[in-house]
Each structure stands twice: as C-alpha cells, then as structure tokens.
Amino acid sequence: MKKILIALGGNAILKKGENGDYSSLISHIRNTYKQLLPIIKNNKIVITFGNGPQVGILAIQNELAKNKFSQMPLDVIGAESQGWLGYLLEKELINILRENKIKRDVVTILTQVLVDKKDKAFRNPTKFIGPFYNKNEINKLKGYKIKKDPRQGYRRVVASPEPLEIIECNTIKSLVNKKSIVIACGGGGIPIHKNKNNLIGIEAVIDKDLASECLASSLKFDEIIIITDIERVAINYKQKNQKFLDNLNLKDAKKYFEEGQFPEGSMGPKIKAAIHFIEKGGKQVVITSISPSGKSIKEMRKTIIRK
Amino acid sequence: MKKILIALGGNAILKKGENGDYSSLISHIRNTYKQLLPIIKNNKIVITFGNGPQVGILAIQNELAKNKFSQMPLDVIGAESQGWLGYLLEKELINILRENKIKRDVVTILTQVLVDKKDKAFRNPTKFIGPFYNKNEINKLKGYKIKKDPRQGYRRVVASPEPLEIIECNTIKSLVNKKSIVIACGGGGIPIHKNKNNLIGIEAVIDKDLASECLASSLKFDEIIIITDIERVAINYKQKNQKFLDNLNLKDAKKYFEEGQFPEGSMGPKIKAAIHFIEKGGKQVVITSISPSGKSIKEMRKTIIRK
Numbered sequence: 277m278k279k280i281l282i283a284l285g286g287n288a289i290l291k292k293g294e295n296g297d298y299s300s301l302i303s304h305i306r307n308t309y310k311q312l313l314p315i316i317k318n319n320k321i322v323i324t325f326g327n328g329p330q331v332g333i334l335a336i337q338n339e340l341a342k343n344k345f346s347q348m349p350l351d352v353i354g355a356e357s358q359g360w361l362g363y364l365l366e367k368e369l370i371n372i373l374r375e376n377k378i379k380r381d382v383v384t385i386l387t388q389v390l391v392d393k394k395d396k397a398f399r400n401p402t403k404f405i406g407p408f409y410n411k412n413e414i415n416k417l418k419g420y421k422i423k424k425d426p427r428q429g430y431r432r433v434v435a436s437p438e439p440l441e442i443i444e445c446n447t448i449k450s451l452v453n454k455k456s457i458v459i460a461c462g463g464g465g466i467p468i469h470k471n472k473n474n475l476i477g478i479e480a481v482i483d484k485d486l487a488s489e490c491l492a493s494s495l496k497f498d499e500i501i502i503i504t505d506i507e508r509v510a511i512n513y514k515q516k517n518q519k520f521l522d523n524l525n526l527k528d529a530k531k532y533f534e535e536g537q538f539p540e541g542s543m544g545p546k547i548k549a550a551i552h553f554i555e556k557g558g559k560q561v562v563i564t565s566i567s568p569s570g571k572s573i574k575e576m577r578k579t580i581i582r583k
Numbered sequence: 584m585k586k587i588l589i590a591l592g593g594n595a596i597l598k599k600g601e602n603g604d605y606s607s608l609i610s611h612i613r614n615t616y617k618q619l620l621p622i623i624k625n626n627k628i629v630i631t632f633g634n635g636p637q638v639g640i641l642a643i644q645n646e647l648a649k650n651k652f653s654q655m656p657l658d659v660i661g662a663e664s665q666g667w668l669g670y671l672l673e674k675e676l677i678n679i680l681r682e683n684k685i686k687r688d689v690v691t692i693l694t695q696v697l698v699d700k701k702d703k704a705f706r707n708p709t710k711f712i713g714p715f716y717n718k719n720e721i722n723k724l725k726g727y728k729i730k731k732d733p734r735q736g737y738r739r740v741v742a743s744p745e746p747l748e749i750i751e752c753n754t755i756k757s758l759v760n761k762k763s764i765v766i767a768c769g770g771g772g773i774p775i776h777k778n779k780n781n782l783i784g785i786e787a788v789i790d791k792d793l794a795s796e797c798l799a800s801s802l803k804f805d806e807i808i809i810i811t812d813i814e815r816v817a818i819n820y821k822q823k824n825q826k827f828l829d830n831l832n833l834k835d836a837k838k839y840f841e842e843g844q845f846p847e848g849s850m851g852p853k854i855k856a857a858i859h860f861i862e863k864g865g866k867q868v869v870i871t872s873i874s875p876s877g878k879s880i881k882e883m884r885k886t887i888i889r890k
Contacts, residue, residue, distance in 0.1 A: 295652065295653050296652070296653055297653035298653065298655060298656060298659070333648070333651075333652045334644075334663070336648060336651065336652075337641075337644035337645060337647065337648045337652075338644060340644065340647045340648050341640070341643060341644045341647050344640075344643065345602065345603070345640045345643075345644075346602050346603055346604035346605065348605060348667070349605055351670070352605070352667050352670065352671070355666040355667055355669070355670035355671075356641070356663040356664075356666045356667050357663075357666070358666045358670075358693075359662040359663045359664065359665045359666025359667070359669070359693060360655070360659055360662055360663050360666070362662070362666070362693050363658070363659065363662035363665075363693055363695070363773055363784075364659070364662075366693060366695070367695065367775065367782050367784065370750070370782055371781045371782055374780045374781070375780075375781075381751075381753050381754050383692060383693075383751055383754040384692070384693035385690060385691070385692065386665075386666060386669050386670055386673060386690075386691035386692075386693065388670070388673070388674065443677070444688075446688050447688050447690040447758065447763060450757075450758075450761065451754065451757075451758075454757065456754060466670055468674065473681045473682075474678045474682075475674050475677055475678055477670075477674065
C-alpha cells in the first residue's frame with residue numbers, strides 16, 4: 277500500500293456559479309469519490325479539502341448577524357467550515373465504501389496549523405474574504421484591513437501565511453497506520469500561532485495545498501494527488517504558445533515557477549507545494565481534475581511531477 | 584487509569600445571559616479545565632459537550648442569509664457547531680496540559696450518531712430551535728414544524744430522537760487506548776439515519792447526555808461525569824421539601840425518574856443516561872457543576888449514582 281494524500285479543490289465539492297444547495301454538494305462529492313475509488317481502496321489515504329466558498333458564506337452570515345451575536349474571528353469560522361464539509365465528505369465516503377463492500381474506518385480530524393505571527397504575509401494581507409462593501413460602509417468597519425477588489429467594491433483582506441506544523445499530526449499518523457481513511461486539514465487548517473508555548477488562534481487563511489504538503493511531508497507520504505479545475509498544468513497559460521505538460525521534473529518546475537508561469541492564488545501554490553514535497557523526499561505529485569463523465573482517475577489526463 | 588467520559592454542559596462554556604464573545608468562551612473553558620485537571624491527567628478521557636447556544640446562533644445566521652445562500656439543514660449546522668466548540672475546547676486543553684507539563688495528545692473527532700427515522704420523537708417534535716417568529720411570519724415558513732414558545736411568539740420545533748450508535752466509535756476507542764484525550768459527540772452528535780446501509784443526514788438534535796451514555800457504554804467506560812448548572816440532583820426540586828442527594832442508587836433513581844421528579848430538558852435526560860449506563864455495566868455517574876471559585880472537582884459537592 278502506498279501512502280497518498282488527496283487534496284480536493286473547491287470544484288470537487290461545488291462547481292463555479294452554483295449556489296451550493298445541500299443535494300448538489302452531495303452529488304459532486306459522490307462523483308468525486310467515484311473517480312477516486314480505485315486509489316482510495318488500495319492505499320493508505322488522507323483527504324484534505326478547500327473551503328473557499330463555505331468560509332465566505334459563514335463569514336457573511338456571521339457579519340449579517342453581528343447586531344444579535346458576538347462575531348467570531350476567522351479561526352472559529354474556519355473551524356465551522358471544517359465541520360460542515362468534513363461531515364459531508366466523511367458521510368459520503370462511508371456510503372461509497374459500503375456500496376462497494378470495502379471495510380475501512382473513515383474519520384474527520386479537526387486540524388489546527390501553526391503559523392508564524394511574524395510571517396511577512398501579515399504585513400501585506402492579500403486574500404479577499406467575506407462581503408463586498410461600498411466606500412461609505414468601510415469607514416464604519418473596525419479592525420479590518422480593507423482593499424479594493426478588482427471585481428467590485430471593497431473587501432476585507434487577510435493574510436495567507438506559510439503553514440509550519442500540523443498540530444494533530446501524531447494522531448493522523450496513528451490512524452493512517454491502522455488503515456483508517458483520515459479527512460483532515462480542511463480549508464488549509466485552523467491558523468494558530470504560539471505565544472511562548474501557548475496556542476492562540478489568529479485571523480488568517482492558510483493555502484490548502486501548502487498545508488497538505490506540510491502534512492504529507494511530516495507523515496513521510498509517497499504521493500500527493502491535487503484535484504483542481506484543470507486537468508493538466510500548462511506553461512504560457514492562455515497564450516498562443518500554451519503547452520500542457522504530462523510530466524514535469526523538479527528542475528523545470530522550479531525554473532517555470534521562478535519565471536512566474538504559475539499565478540498566485542491558482543496554480544502557483546500547487547507547484548510550490550509539489551516542489552517542497554519532492555525536495556523533502558516525496559515520490560510524486562499528480563495534478564488533475566474531476567471528470568464530469570465519470571472517468572476513473574487512471575483514464576484522466578494529468579501532470580505528474582517527479583524528481 | 585480509569586476510563587472516564589466528561590460531558591460538559593453549556594454553562595461550562597457560556598454562562599446564562601452572556602453574549603458569548605470569543606474571550607469569555609475561552610475564559611470559561613479554561614476555568615472548567617482547571618477544575619477537571621486532576622481527573623483528566625490521571626485517567627483515559629473522552630470529553631463531550633453541549634452546543635445549545637451555538638447551534639441556535641448558527642441556525643439564525645443561516646436563516647438571516649437565506650436570500651443570499653442556500654440554507655443548510657440542521658445536520659450541517661450541528662457539524663459546524665462541532666467545529667466551532669471542538670476547536671476552542673481542543674486548543675485550550677492543549678494549552679492547559681502544556682502549562683502543567685502533561686504530555687498527552689488531544690484530538691477532536693467529528694461525530695455522527697445514528698437515530699431511527701421511526702423514533703416517536705419525529706411524530707411529536709418538542710425541541711425549540713432558531714429564531715422567534717410572529718403569527719404573520721409563520722405562514723411563510725415552509726417545511727418547518729412550528730409551535731408556540733411559552734417564552735414568546737412562535738418557534739421551529741425539531742425532534743430529539745434516541746441515539747442508537749456512534750458511527751466513529753472504533754476510531755475513538757483506538758485513540759483512547761493509546762491515551763489520547765478525545766473530544767467527541769459535540770452537541771449530541773450529527774444526527775443521521777440509515778436507508779438500507781446508507782447514512783443520510785436528518786434534521787434533529789440529539790440530547791448530549793444520552794449520546795454521551797451511548798458512547799461511554801459502547802467503549803465500556805467506568806464512569807461518566809456530567810457537568811451541569813447545579814451541583815447536586817434534588818428531589819422535590821424548588822418545593823418546600825426539596826432534598827439534595829449526595830448518593831443515589833439505581834433503584835431509587837428509577838423510582839424518582841418514574842415519579843417525574845426530573846423534568847424533561849434539564850435533569851431528566853441526565854438521570855435517564857445514568858440509569859442506562861449503570862444498567863449496561865458502568866460503575867458510576869457523577870453529576871456536579873463548575874465552581875466559579877476555582878475548587879477542584881474533589882472539593883465540589885456532587886451526586887454520585889451507583890448500582
């Protein structure tokens with residue numbers, strides 16, 4: 277059995293433009309698992325997931341009710357989103373396994389991820405989150421850093437610091453070793469920092485692929501599979517000389533990354549995660565997508581990154 | 584080492600009448616752990632918790648934003664509350680253990696609890712939840728069962744069915760055996776039912792003490808400690824002949840329970856949980872409260888229920 281971390285992007289759970297009602301979430305999750313089942317059933321597995329749409333919804337709900345209840349900070353909202361999606365991902369995986377007569381325990385581990393309060397991301401926060409505001413409204417907002425969103429109006433920005441350590445790593449390791457399928461690191465994990473030896477929540481969002489790499493490397497996993505919007509990594513993306521890559525070695529990955537081929541906020545962190553993972557001894561990173569037509573993962577086009 | 588389940592009532596986390604801002608939640612949780620530390624450090628421990636105020640807040644937030652986003656059903660909202668409180672309870676327990684140089688892993692397990700769709704509670708739902716409505720508003724609500732709330736106006740009512748099985752029981756058992764401290768069964772667990780062999784979420788809330796008993800009995804635990812509003816169980820509560828009990832045997836517990844000494848929705852389910860636990864072989868159930876003055880659990884007044 278290989279040890280494989282599967283990092284599910286938002287579109288494995290919710291398609292762009294959809295409103296994300298309960299039954300469509302379940303249906304996308306089931307479709308995702310059907311594609312991944314051949315991998316899941318034959319290997320030791322950790323599943324991580326993005327929470328972008330859900331953390332946005334919870335942040336707006338939280339703000340809409342601020343006259344009624346104390347607002348919770350982003351670390352709590354991230355934890356709520358881990359409950360929301362972790363539950364649906366766990367329940368449907370149990371169902372798919374039972375339908376296929378595969379006996380494996382499935383468990384969702386609430387996950388905290390250590391970051392450094394001095395990370396440079398805190399000096400220049402860039403991640404847009406929560407509701408859009410107009411110019412009058414932003415004067416009334418206290419304690420938020422606000423930037424103009426290129427799409428419309430103004431929005432809160434928060435830092436996206438580097439993940440340094442998965443607090444629940446020991447537990448995840450012991451469960452993986454007994455072949456439980458572990459769902460963890462939802463939304464990149466709940467960001468916390470250390471003051472002396474104390475854990476303190478901090479308002480930030482951690483990139484899910486970087487947190488997944490941090491976990492997979494700590495667990496000495498063999499492989500990471502990143503499920504995202506497009507099947508393969510491209511260089512010169514959306515230009516005339518665009519070229520999709522089936523294979524990518526570490527040296528080229530680093531060269532292209534430094535050339536700025538992979539934009540921040542989309543393919544950038546995935547390639548960065550892949551570089552870190554392989555440099556730390558991981559065997560390969562596969563980047564691919566979910567097939568609407570029910571292909572198995574073996575039939576999918578993909579980019580394989582190796583040393 | 585004994586195996587002890589500690590069931591934290593809402594007031595271990597949030598005092599009645601407080602608005603529940605982040606720092607006061609943390610402060611109550613820390614105070615609770617200080618009292619419980621002598622028990623926690625010397626035994627195998629599972630911690631469960633109530634989510635009443637938080638699930639209410641999340642349900643109202645969810646409803647306030649219903650024109651913007653798809654509303655999520657109560658099973659998802661319960662899962663969100665497990666993330667919210669599980670995170671705070673886990674983080675502060677890690678901190679208290681570190682301050683006291685106690686090396687134990689702490690982990691929060693998202694917990695689903697099986698109920699029977701034919702449970703009579705679904706025919707006559709009694710648990711009030713979410714916002715208050717006036718008479719005009721209730722005509723526009725679809726799919727909700729509404730009852731007049733004795734306090735004011737109208738409210739949604741949901742069923743509180745019997746917990747039958749803790750889906751993640753195997754995992755919790757293996758973690759307890761390796762002395763991890765496991766936080767589980769938040770808010771009584773996420774209610775699910777079975778259709779053939781498939782798990783399906785269901786809109787309900789499960790009593791946290793009954794779910795705790797279900798878990799403790801399945802794990803063959805020695806003891807349950809229930810932390811609630813009052814230090815001791817009383818008979819003839821708030822009457823002239825009120826009598827607090829230091830000890831209660833199974834036979835008397837059953838007699839008083841059948842006499843209706845313990846009201847539904849407060850002491851009733853706690854005594855019912857105690858009766859079930861001891862009948863299935865548990866050694867004792869302790870009912871006590873959190874001391875505002877920092878007493879240890881040994882100094883507290885308490886009711887001990889034994890065979």
